[in-house]
Amino acid sequence: MKLKELQQGMKKKGIASTLLLNLDEQVYPNLAYFCSYQGFGAMVIPLQGRPVLIVPKMEEARAQETGYRVEVYKTSFFDTVKKHLGKPGEHGKIGIDQSAVSLANYKLLKKRIPSRQFSDISSLCSQLRLTKTPNELSVMKKAFFIADSIVEECFLSLRSSPHLFRTEHDIALFLEKKTLDHGCSLSFPVIVGSGKASSVPHYEPLPKKIAKGFCVIDFGIRYKGYCTDMTRTIYFGKPSRKERDHYLLLQHAQQQTIAKVSEGRSCAELHLFCEKLLGKLKPYFIHSLGHGVGVQVHEAPSLSPKSKEKLREGMVFTIEPGIYFPNRYGIRIEDTLILQNNKPVMLTSLPKDLLTFCL
Amino acid sequence: MKLKELQQGMKKKGIASTLLLNLDEQVYPNLAYFCSYQGFGAMVIPLQGRPVLIVPKMEEARAQETGYRVEVYKTSFFDTVKKHLGKPGEHGKIGIDQSAVSLANYKLLKKRIPSRQFSDISSLCSQLRLTKTPNELSVMKKAFFIADSIVEECFLSLRSSPHLFRTEHDIALFLEKKTLDHGCSLSFPVIVGSGKASSVPHYEPLPKKIAKGFCVIDFGIRYKGYCTDMTRTIYFGKPSRKERDHYLLLQHAQQQTIAKVSEGRSCAELHLFCEKLLGKLKPYFIHSLGHGVGVQVHEAPSLSPKSKEKLREGMVFTIEPGIYFPNRYGIRIEDTLILQNNKPVMLTSLPKDLLTFCL
Numbered sequence: 022m023k024l025k026e027l028q029q030g031m032k033k034k035g036i037a038s039t040l041l042l043n044l045d046e047q048v049y050p051n052l053a054y055f056c057s058y059q060g061f062g063a064m065v066i067p068l069q070g071r072p073v074l075i076v077p078k079m080e081e082a083r084a085q086e087t088g089y090r091v092e093v094y095k096t097s098f099f100d101t102v103k104k105h106l107g108k109p110g111e112h113g114k115i116g117i118d119q120s121a122v123s124l125a126n127y128k129l130l131k132k133r134i135p136s137r138q139f140s141d142i143s144s145l146c147s148q149l150r151l152t153k154t155p156n157e158l159s160v161m162k163k164a165f166f167i168a169d170s171i172v173e174e175c176f177l178s179l180r181s182s183p184h185l186f187r188t189e190h191d192i193a194l195f196l197e198k199k200t201l202d203h204g205c206s207l208s209f210p211v212i213v214g215s216g217k218a219s220s221v222p223h224y225e226p227l228p229k230k231i232a233k234g235f236c237v238i239d240f241g242i243r244y245k246g247y248c249t250d251m252t253r254t255i256y257f258g259k260p261s262r263k264e265r266d267h268y269l270l271l272q273h274a275q276q277q278t279i280a281k282v283s284e285g286r287s288c289a290e291l292h293l294f295c296e297k298l299l300g301k302l303k304p305y306f307i308h309s310l311g312h313g314v315g316v317q318v319h320e321a322p323s324l325s326p327k328s329k330e331k332l333r334e335g336m337v338f339t340i341e342p343g344i345y346f347p348n349r350y351g352i353r354i355e356d357t358l359i360l361q362n363n364k365p366v367m368l369t370s371l372p373k374d375l376l377t378f379c380l
Numbered sequence: 381m382k383l384k385e386l387q388q389g390m391k392k393k394g395i396a397s398t399l400l401l402n403l404d405e406q407v408y409p410n411l412a413y414f415c416s417y418q419g420f421g422a423m424v425i426p427l428q429g430r431p432v433l434i435v436p437k438m439e440e441a442r443a444q445e446t447g448y449r450v451e452v453y454k455t456s457f458f459d460t461v462k463k464h465l466g467k468p469g470e471h472g473k474i475g476i477d478q479s480a481v482s483l484a485n486y487k488l489l490k491k492r493i494p495s496r497q498f499s500d501i502s503s504l505c506s507q508l509r510l511t512k513t514p515n516e517l518s519v520m521k522k523a524f525f526i527a528d529s530i531v532e533e534c535f536l537s538l539r540s541s542p543h544l545f546r547t548e549h550d551i552a553l554f555l556e557k558k559t560l561d562h563g564c565s566l567s568f569p570v571i572v573g574s575g576k577a578s579s580v581p582h583y584e585p586l587p588k589k590i591a592k593g594f595c596v597i598d599f600g601i602r603y604k605g606y607c608t609d610m611t612r613t614i615y616f617g618k619p620s621r622k623e624r625d626h627y628l629l630l631q632h633a634q635q636q637t638i639a640k641v642s643e644g645r646s647c648a649e650l651h652l653f654c655e656k657l658l659g660k661l662k663p664y665f666i667h668s669l670g671h672g673v674g675v676q677v678h679e680a681p682s683l684s685p686k687s688k689e690k691l692r693e694g695m696v697f698t699i700e701p702g703i704y705f706p707n708r709y710g711i712r713i714e715d716t717l718i719l720q721n722n723k724p725v726m727l728t729s730l731p732k733d734l735l736t737f738c739l
Binding site: 047048077079083117122123125127128194198202204210221223224228308345 | 406561565569
């Protein structure tokens with residue numbers, strides 16, 4: 022994605038080659054963005070022309086699937102990387118991703134390539150990733166369609182076969198297995214928090230019986246490298262008047278905030294707008310309003326009071342206010358949307374009226 | 381684990397406090413090792429006394445489950461971290477993990493805490509993790525018992541209900557779903573490579589029909605924070621004489637190499653020993669003999685020709701020779717074992733004679 026734009030950005034910053042290093046075994050988002058290869062190795066992107074992937078022999082076949090040029094290093098990984106960074110005498114700067122290169126690897130680079138200067142490209146990359154291309158949007162729409170259908174199937178099953186869901190873990194398992202059936206993986210561990218546990222925003226579901234009361238279900242999948250994210254809060258049993266009022270207030274605040282989405286709107290302002298709608302419940306809203314979604318489930322922009330970003334055409338982000346009463350209950354409603362033609366276009370389309378289930 | 385040993389190591393290095401930062405959303409192995417908390421935040425470990433976890437409000441409940449002291453930061457994360465790193469005037473060095481701190485976060489630290497010196501503790505941590513405590517071994521034994529039983533169930537099912545397994549993906553899905561049923565997660569994406577795909581060491585299974593020939597199945601789970609790793613190669617159809625001979629040669633080499641495991645044995649030497657047993661097939665053995673296993677599925681020691689480490693009592697590591705004939709087939713047999721009482725004690729106990737299945 023946006024390789025040409027990266028090269029244009031490199032030119033402006035006086036960078037001759039960009040080096041994306043993946044020496045650990047975790048998913049490296051910027052490498053996932055520019056090429057889907059996720060094994061050990063490096064990608065060297067020259068100012069002009071085709072990038073090359075430098076990988077060990079055992080990863081050759083996997084790397085070739087990306088369609089990029091592949092070079093297998095023999096004795097020394099760093100010598101091969103160095104060769105691709107330019108002929109001897111080359112003095113242009115080398116772009117590196119400060120947000121992903123560890124201090125240890127940076128020191129190694131400085132030692133192995135002492136003659137060159139390094140320049141950070143992390144903000145250039147996150148700027149490119151901030152707005153999505155039509156290709157990305159088409160993959161993401163499919164991803165959200167699948168994720169919605171999985172949650173819908175779960176709710177139908179909770180209704181028709183409640184005996185299958187004894188514990189929070191059973192609900193999480195249902196969602197995860199359906200995700201696998203679709204050939205996808207989770208974009209983060211499923212959150213299913215019932216009863217008091219609904220008041221813990223990042224709760225991990227346990228094999229303990231589903232408790233009466235609100236149940237927060239936060240779920241996302243990864244499809245063709247792109248993430249989804251959505252939360253629905255359901256109710257086991259019969260909510261009290263006050264609980265229902267809290268739900269309605271949050272639902273209203275979320276809906277009104279979505280309606281305010283437009284180009285140029287400040288992210289911080291949107292957070293504060295939603296907070297204001299929560300009135301007296303504001304102290305119980307203890308996280309940000311939302312975040313960008315793409316190759317990472319949490320990426321720029323941040324929709325928080327401290328954010329300096331403004332909403333732009335083509336951004337994909339969540340709107341997810343929540344209220345949490347410690348040791349009592351919590352409610353969160355989260356949608357992901359695109360800012361398109363100056364309007365919010367929903368990627369998550371599951372209804373938001375409070376669903377209640379027998380316990 | 382081994383918190384006191386870390387504090388002793390800090391003392392020797394003149395470190396007053398160690399700061400483990402987890403500002404990204406990936407699993408951070410050293411934090412997983414010292415405390416099971418995996419959300420956003422930091423752990424400050426003083427030279428003496430109890431560590432503290434510094435986390436945002438929304439992660440308070442999760443952090444408290446670790447049993448460590450928890451402080452929720454209010455306005456500034458770094459100011460709270462700084463406060464715990466010592467009173468004004470404190471000059472002792474701050475231990476950081478160079479292998480995990482990004483260059484960007486290191487620069488931020490230097491800017492926010494300019495008066496202090498930083499010292500690397502990454503090798504101290506990996507040294508501590510190199511040999512396992514009795515507690516760790518007991519968790520790992522349970523983990524491997526579960527993983528073995530899942531693979532055994534898969535083989536039984538392949539035998540009794542072959543119609544359930546049409547594609548490589550079906551086999552991977554079976555293993556992953558059983559993992560979830562045990563309340564565990566995968567320690568890495570399941571590898572199921574049949575036919576030609578068996579020659580690709582890190583192949584990702586596809587929803588394509590299982591092909592005749594060798595099928596490499598590499599599978600590991602994560603249980604209570606600890607990983608397992610094992611590979612078996614099975615055969616769909618009837619192997620040729622040559623294929624059977626290749627399998628037997630590899631099986632023999634693996635078994636003989638395991639028998640050589642003893643205290644003080646150099647890791648490089650063990651790799652070379654196995655390579656030698658492969659004779660003419662040596663060029664087709666294109667990766668390392670093995671690696672340590674613990675909170676990470678790949679950790680120290682490395683059993684490779686370049687390794688400088690020696691085997692020590694309490695180490696847990698794989699022995700996994702493989703031979704790969706590009707575009708034809710591959711075979712890998714991988715066990716994980718403990719070096720205990722100067723002998724190899726197997727953690728994986730599934731038989732290794734070649735299993736054949738109808739296609």
